[in-house]
Amino acid sequence: MKVLSILVVLLTLIYFSLFRNPLPDIQRNVCERIRSKNYPCELLNTTTEDGFVIGIHHLSNPGGKPILLWHGMLQNAATWAMNFPSQDLIYLLHDAGFDVYLGNARGTIYSQKHNSLDPKNDSKEYWERCEFDYGSRYDLPAVIDYILENTGYQKLGYVGHSRGSTLMSVLLTEKPEYSYKVNLYVALSPPVFVANTKSPAIRLINQALKNLYVNDLFSLFGVHSLGIKNPVLIKMFTEVCKTTPIVCEFAVFMFAGWDFDNFNRTRIPIYISNPETIPIQDLNHGLQCVNKGLFGKYDFGSEKNIEIYGQATAPLYDLSKIPHDGTKWMIYYGGNDIMVVPEDVDTLVKELDPRVLYSKPIFLPKFSHLDFVWGTNANKFIYYDVVKAMLKQDFGKISK
Ligand SMILES: *[C@@H]1O[C@H](CO)[C@@H](O)[C@H](O)[C@H]1NC(C)=O
Numbered sequence: 001m002k003v004l005s006i007l008v009v010l011l012t013l014i015y016f017s018l019f020r021n022p023l024p025d026i027q028r029n030v031c032e033r034i035r036s037k038n039y040p041c042e043l044l045n046t047t048t049e050d051g052f053v054i055g056i057h058h059l060s061n062p063g064g065k066p067i068l069l070w071h072g073m074l075q076n077a078a079t080w081a082m083n084f085p086s087q088d089l090i091y092l093l094h095d096a097g098f099d100v101y102l103g104n105a106r107g108t109i110y111s112q113k114h115n116s117l118d119p120k121n122d123s124k125e126y127w128e129r130c131e132f133d134y135g136s137r138y139d140l141p142a143v144i145d146y147i148l149e150n151t152g153y154q155k156l157g158y159v160g161h162s163r164g165s166t167l168m169s170v171l172l173t174e175k176p177e178y179s180y181k182v183n184l185y186v187a188l189s190p191p192v193f194v195a196n197t198k199s200p201a202i203r204l205i206n207q208a209l210k211n212l213y214v215n216d217l218f219s220l221f222g223v224h225s226l227g228i229k230n231p232v233l234i235k236m237f238t239e240v241c242k243t244t245p246i247v248c249e250f251a252v253f254m255f256a257g258w259d260f261d262n263f264n265r266t267r268i269p270i271y272i273s274n275p276e277t278i279p280i281q282d283l284n285h286g287l288q289c290v291n292k293g294l295f296g297k298y299d300f301g302s303e304k305n306i307e308i309y310g311q312a313t314a315p316l317y318d319l320s321k322i323p324h325d326g327t328k329w330m331i332y333y334g335g336n337d338i339m340v341v342p343e344d345v346d347t348l349v350k351e352l353d354p355r356v357l358y359s360k361p362i363f364l365p366k367f368s369h370l371d372f373v374w375g376t377n378a379n380k381f382i383y384y385d386v387v388k389a390m391l392k393q394d395f396g397k398i399s400k
């Protein structure tokens, strides 16, 4: 009897979640989602120096000051359009008059094209170039210069979540001249130092691959990028998340951490409906940073390091090269974030010249790694202040 009633309740739940709650955003691409909320959206593109065609979503506000937002790992620009206009940063920025641009990292569905390489036919070369060092040195400059040229402003504001903030942190050390093109940089849960990450998923993968050259191992099998790209599998996951959100919550929380208060469980199928892949070399580079406890370039092994870097060890990204009179940093981090933990953010803050900080780094005790983009209260805890800070910035004169 008890089993029967549980079954009835379950079936009712499944029925209601499948047929009564269609969550139309699942089927929508980035621009369709944004337009469905009555905001403008177009997909622009620019080509990097090394041949990648980078897709840029644009919520136009003609004459408005430009802001560029960049997503994290396994994500694309969709990460910024998960909730409602009162909740998501892109809409709040647009309402405040900003001209809003969303980057898409090389290798994601909106930035798959390359002048000569094909992700399938030239799998190895293509995906090796999707590692974050290349993304920092090529994608960001191409997109920043494209925006500045097209708007006539001298500077823009930047918001990076997770890997999106790694990219900017690397850019500012590798091409310090970009310090003078980005006036305010909002780093949401920035993985720069990651030695103490507690993410069970990351720890598990790391343990499994430790001491192996994963690149070579996967190359052997012709795998250069990991992820769920099969539409049938994605559909299956979406259905599982609709009917039994707890399963998907668990998967999400294994990576990112727990925070039930700030997370809209009903919308989990939307959050996971558009997964990207992880390029193996990118994953490997991230794990090297975890294992060495250092913020450095990709380690190819001493022989190839000498060939590429002219030294046996991989060089570090030198945070002291960042000019103190350029970009100002606004750092946010969370107490329930198991991916980027507070002690690692403390290390970053210690390594930075204090003069680059816009304000004291802001610690949100309840926030997990994904609350910074998907949290229903991120507006109150972060976004209103970000909009205010951006409004105070001088973006330079319009030159045309
Ligand atoms: C890039 O934008 C141009 C101009 O709008 C368009 O003609 C072209 O098809 C786009 N390329 C890709 C790869 O989307």
Ligand SMILES: *[C@@H]1O[C@H](CO)[C@@H](O)[C@H](O)[C@H]1NC(C)=O
Pocket: 118, 121
């Ligand atoms: C990839 O290879 C296949 C088979 O060799 C070929 O038909 C196709 O045109 C290639 N695609 C590109 C983009 O080079």
Ligand SMILES: *[C@@H]1O[C@H](CO)[C@@H](O)[C@H](O)[C@H]1NC(C)=O
Pocket: 264, 265, 266, 267, 376
């Ligand atoms: C959570 O998502 C559902 C489904 O889209 C929506 O109806 C509800 O208003 C959302 N709740 C919050 C607090 O945003």
